[in-house]
Structures are given as C-alpha cells and as structure tokens.
Amino acid sequence: MVCSEEIVMRAENLTFSYDGLKNIIEDLELNIRREKITVLMGANGCGKSTLFQLMTKNLIPDQGRILLGEMDIEDMRRKEFAKQTAIVHQNNTVPADLTVNRLVGYGRTPYFHSFQAAGTREDEDIINWAMEVTDLRSIKNQRVSQLSGGQRQRVFIAMALAQKTKILFLDEPTTYLDIRYQIEIMKLVQRLNKEYGITVIMVLHDINQAMEYGDIFVGMKHGTIVAEGPPEEVIDCEILHELYGIRLPVVEVGGRKFVLPVESVTSMELPEE
Numbered sequence: 001m002v003c004s005e006e007i008v009m010r011a012e013n014l015t016f017s018y019d020g021l022k023n024i025i026e027d028l029e030l031n032i033r034r035e036k037i038t039v040l041m042g043a044n045g046c047g048k049s050t051l052f053q054l055m056t057k058n059l060i061p062d063q064g065r066i067l068l069g070e071m072d073i074e075d076m077r078r079k080e081f082a083k084q085t086a087i088v089h090q091n092n093t094v095p096a097d098l099t100v101n102r103l104v105g106y107g108r109t110p111y112f113h114s115f116q117a118a119g120t121r122e123d124e125d126i127i128n129w130a131m132e133v134t135d136l137r138s139i140k141n142q143r144v145s146q147l148s149g150g151q152r153q154r155v156f157i158a159m160a161l162a163q164k165t166k167i168l169f170l171d172e173p174t175t176y177l178d179i180r181y182q183i184e185i186m187k188l189v190q191r192l193n194k195e196y197g198i199t200v201i202m203v204l205h206d207i208n209q210a211m212e213y214g215d216i217f218v219g220m221k222h223g224t225i226v227a228e229g230p231p232e233e234v235i236d237c238e239i240l241h242e243l244y245g246i247r248l249p250v251v252e253v254g255g256r257k258f259v260l261p262v263e264s265v266t267s268m269e270l271p272e273e
C-alpha cells in the first residue's frame, strides 16, 4: 500500500536493532495523517526517538520500509528528503558564538548549490519569515548559547521552519521548559499546523498536553504501536496502564477528559461532577 490523500507518510513492517540482537523497533506499522498533529507517547526507552531517527533517514531499517508519498525514503537523496521533512531533536547543542540569525539560516542548507557562496534573497525572506513566526526577530543577533530554554527551543523550531518542509518531527519539544514555555511552544506548534498546514509528529511525555494539542494519539510499547486514534477516544486508565504500568485516575472536567499524574488519588476520592 502507498500513501494517499489522507496519509502523508507511512511505516510498514518496520524492524530495527542497534546491535543485531535485540529489536528496538519490532514489526511496526504507522500512518501519519496529512496536516494533523500526531502525538507519540510511551515509556522511556520504548523506541520513540529511534522511530523518529528511522523516519527522518538518520537510521536505516533492518526490515520494512518508510514511504513518503509514493517513494521509499531509502531511495530519496538526502537533500530532496530534507526539503520535505525536518526534525527538531531532543538535545541540541550549539557553538558558543553562533547567533540566532545564523543558526536559523542553516535550515536553508538543503537548498544551497555547491557553487553558491551566500544565500539568495528568497533564502533571506524565508529565514526572516521563520524568525517572525517564532517571534525571534528582536533577538536575531543574540547568541543562541545565551538564550533561555524556551527561546532556544524556538530557535531550533525556526531552523526547521526555514527548511520549508510540509512535515515536522519534534522530539520532546517541551523538555526542560517551565509550564509557561511549554504552553507557548505547544501553541506555536498548533499555529504551524493550523495556519501553515504543517503535518506535525511529536513526542510528548505530558498526557494532558497530548489530549489538548494532538489530533491523533499513538501509544508505543516495546518498539511497536499498541494504541492509535483520537486522544479523547483512545486515552483511558487501561491504555495508560498498558503503556506505563501504573494506574492513573482519568477525570472529566467541563465535559473534557484529564489525567491526574498522581497515583495517590483514587477515583473513589474524586468529587462527583
């Protein structure tokens, strides 16, 4: 089966191990829906980052394939692939003297020709657009190493935006951020999706944020997908137990579901609606 109007990317029978002994990804099937926000969740070490590395051509599967449109990504040149998908990794380090403007500009690399000494006017416009969308214009000349965690995350998202791709992978974009910056980043992601039609696939560890911002929830366990669908439908006490091995109360507030991330509250203790 190839991708369709609705499915922009697809992993088929994907299997991968780092050492040839233990499969980290095991016969995994996944469809990424066009112009939706897909949230990938699962316990530490279940293989989320490895799956992202496979889906962004940084690792090669042992078995199976990944389709982008009708193409197997293994058959695509890296530059062509980078014009269609971008990834913001979990841990990003930068040289001490690199400015916001320069780093965001690196996003244009797939579009450079070998004979080209500098970016074109179009490159410059796109870099400015990426900084505008992420609200970085006022700090464009500052060093990335001197920014706060929230600002720094926006810079890496801006660099990915400068790649001008229709698909964006975000590996734990809110890690280390306080709640205000977490929400700021989530709203930015939502805006990229709604206003610019970017298909987003992101790893989150916050179940409530997954429900708030995700169109599709994907639950992963031991390198395979065990739950998939709209978060409101899929997330319940049982699936959380399956994914994380603990029982957490799922409550309703104002007709919407929330998960209390504490084990000590039992559903018996919760006030009636």
Ligand SMILES: Nc1ncnc2c1ncn2[C@@H]1O[C@H](COP(=O)(O)OP(=O)(O)OP(=O)(O)O)[C@@H](O)[C@H]1O
Residues within 6 Å of the ligand: 018, 024, 042, 043, 044, 045, 046, 047, 048, 049, 050, 051
């Ligand atoms: N480069 C590597 N070489 C060998 N093993 C690795 C490598 N990277 C990851 N692993 C192993 O693969 C498994 C899955 O790791 P991965 O980082 O994909 O999980 P994850 O679900 O993203 O975890 P987390 O939520 O902690 O980020 C883990 O057992 C990890 O130790």
